[in-house]
Amino acid sequence: xxxxxxxxxxxREMTAFARRARASAGRMHxxxxxxxxxxxxHLEESGGCRATDLAAHYALDKSTVSRQVAxxxxxxxxxxxxxxxxxxxxxxxxTGTGRRILAQVTESRRTAFRERLAHxxxxxxxxxxxxxxxxxxxxxxxxxxxxxxxxxEQEAxxEQEAxx
Amino acid sequence: xxxxxxxxxxxREMTAFARRARASAGRMHxxxxxxxxxxxxHLEESGGCRATDLAAHYALDKSTVSRQVAxxxxxxxxxxxxxxxxxxxxxxxxTGTGRRILAQVTESRRTAFRERLAHxxxxxxxxxxxxxxxxxxxxxxxxxxxxxxxxxEQEAxxEQEAxx
DNA sequence: CGGCTTGGTTGTATAGTACAACTTGAATGA
DNA sequence: TCATTCAAGTTGTACTATACAACCAAGCCG
Numbered sequence: 275x276x277x278x279x280x281x282x283x284x285x286r287e288m289t290a291f292a293r294r295a296r297a298s299a300g301r302m303h304x305x306x307x308x309x310x311x312x313x314x315x316h317l318e319e320s321g322g323c324r325a326t327d328l329a330a331h332y333a334l335d336k337s338t339v340s341r342q343v344a345x346x347x348x349x350x351x352x353x354x355x356x357x358x359x360x361x362x363x364x365x366x367x368x369t370g371t372g373r374r375i376l377a378q379v380t381e382s383r384r385t386a387f388r389e390r391l392a393h394x395x396x397x398x399x400x401x402x403x404x405x406x407x408x409x410x411x412x413x414x415x416x417x418x419x420x421x422x423x424x425x426x427e428q429e430a431x432x433e434q435e436a437x438x
Numbered sequence: 439x440x441x442x443x444x445x446x447x448x449x450r451e452m453t454a455f456a457r458r459a460r461a462s463a464g465r466m467h468x469x470x471x472x473x474x475x476x477x478x479x480h481l482e483e484s485g486g487c488r489a490t491d492l493a494a495h496y497a498l499d500k501s502t503v504s505r506q507v508a509x510x511x512x513x514x515x516x517x518x519x520x521x522x523x524x525x526x527x528x529x530x531x532x533t534g535t536g537r538r539i540l541a542q543v544t545e546s547r548r549t550a551f552r553e554r555l556a557h558x559x560x561x562x563x564x565x566x567x568x569x570x571x572x573x574x575x576x577x578x579x580x581x582x583x584x585x586x587x588x589x590x591e592q593e594a595x596x597e598q599e600a601x602x
Numbered sequence: 603c604g605g606c607t608t609g610g611t612t613g614t615a616t617a618g619t620a621c622a623a624c625t626t627g628a629a630t631g632a
Numbered sequence: 633t634c635a636t637t638c639a640a641g642t643t644g645t646a647c648t649a650t651a652c653a654a655c656c657a658a659g660c661c662g
Binding site: 277279280281283284285287288289290291292294295296299308312332383387388390391398399400401402403404405406408409410 | 446453
């Protein structure tokens with residue numbers, strides 16, 4: 275296999291993956307869509323943040339986040355606390371239930387991934403992981419994304435071509 | 439890095455990728471959604487097939503495919519030919535326009551991917567590609583998806599449940 | 603023939619998303 | 633101080649992708 279061909283394959287496989295991802299996500303955890311799951315995860319690791327931060331981080335419109343947040347609040351998975359410093363701001367926090375559900379879904383996702391990767395040699399797992407990190411980390415630097423975040427996401431950028 | 443941790447990373451990165459994918463849908467090629475692109479691609483490589491085949495192949499409901507096909511036909515990207523053998527069947531074919539648009543979109547996607555992967559050593563590209571294929575090809579045999587693979591396509595299978 | 607199966611369409615409902623208009627509260631600057 | 637402008641969120645509207653269920657129409661089988 276040669277480099278150009280490898281690029282084709284990567285494109286094709288990432289696209290195939292992207293196309294299927296959401297559909298199957300909903301099937302496994304009807305109670306928590308992929309987006310909700312991600313938002314909850316972000317709240318957990320950030321220890322609470324504003325809706326605007328989520329929007330910037332995930333390159334979503336603030337109205338979209340507003341509605342997602344409203345749904346999560348309705349489901350009692352998160353709660354809002356008005357920032358005493360600035361009454362426009364609502365700091366979002368996980369509730370106990372939210373934390374529990376998040377942990378459950380995380381666990382079941384983990385199981386699925388583990389099963390899927392069970393027969394892979396450790397060396398391959400490590401290399402694959404590293405490649406994915408490298409691929410996703412390609413932020414030809416930010417454009418909408420303030421996101422001070424540490425870990426994994428640079429989001430926005432790659433949105434571009436990720437798929438379609 | 440150790441195997442378990444690698445699995446975590448793979449899960450996290452694949453999820454991040456999946457989450458963003460659709461969001462970007464339409465930004466690059468408003469004229470051809472991800473699904474439409476995929477369907478067109480399938481028609482090209484299969485040289486024409488039935489709506490039912492597409493549905494089975496991509497684990498989509500037949501009604502979804504029906505509407506997608508209708509849209510593609512309206513856009514003159516594909517055409518239907520009634521199978522003279524069986525009047526229930528409509529064999530779908532790309533039109534010249536369809537072939538052209540598909541080629542354009544493929545090319546622009548290719549460019550984006552190439553840019554993104556430009557600085558990767560060939561060896562890494564090849565390994566990454568191989569890992570993705572392996573990951574996506576995980577059909578621990580069908581369970582919802584009959585997809586009887588009649589003639590031309592095998593590669594399809596993986597549609598199943600890509601992630602999570 | 604009559605019933606079952608298969609391919610496809612249509613009605614209906616839902617999720618997720620964007621964009622634009624609007625509200626409310628803060629900050630700024632003359 | 634007050635008017636302007638900015639920032640955070642919400643709401644109205646619209647559109648896409650999707651599923652499921654009800655349906656129709658054409659073959660097939662016994």
